[in-house]
Structure formats: structure tokens, C-alpha cells
Amino acid sequence: MPLYEHVLIARQDLSNAQAEGLVEHFSTVLSDNGGKVVESEYWGVKTMAYKINKNRKGHYAFLKTDAPSAAVQEMERLCRLHDDVMRVLTIKVDEHEEGPSVQMQKRDDREGRRERR
Secondary structure, three states: OOEEEEEEEEEOOOOHHHHHHHHHHHHHHHHHOOOEEEEEEEEEEEEEEEEEOOEEEEEEEEEEEEOOHHHHHHHHHHHHHOOOEEEEEEEEEOOOOOOOOOOOOOHHHOOOOOOOO
16 A cells, blocks of 8 residues: 655644544544554644644644555545644655654754754
């Protein structure tokens, strides 16, 4: 099955438990349609570069999935219909990276960055 990565942005006025509940809800949608969630991460509340629906911040979540395209289309359709989800980004990848995503790594662990002046 194809491999996908999804980033969800939920409204800022949700609690952390509600935002993580959204991730669980969409994970079950994928698994009900024949896919599986390899890994999920909750990135927390982050400030966005521009306003979306009059919101400056949002709850960010990241999913790595192994699912057929029909399951991904159904999940994206339900995300568009859900009032609490502001944006969804889905990318098809050749393989998932091992370990935590760049957002979850400590700044000290990131290699290849030069020192600021």
C-alpha cells in the first residue's frame, strides 16, 4: 500500500484532549477503510504565519499512514466537513523516516545547522 504523511491543523480554542481526540477519530477512519496509522504525533499549539478563519494559532498533529487511496480520500473528505479542522496537508512518500519528526526533535539534536550570530 502507498505511504502517506498528513498534517492537521485544528482550531486553537479546543483543549489538548479534544485535539488529540480528533487525531484518534481520523486514525480510526483510516483503519476502518483498510489502512493503518504507523505513527502519530501531537505537536501542540503553534502560531501560524497568517490568519485562517480568524485564528492566529492552531493545534498541529502529524500522522504517518500506510493506507489505500480510498481511505485517504475518505479521511480528507471528513476533515473538510469537520468544523474543528482548519487545514489538512497530505503528502505521498516513498518511505517513512525513522524516529521523531523534525518538529519533535530537540534543537540540540538537530545537525547541520550553523550557529546564529
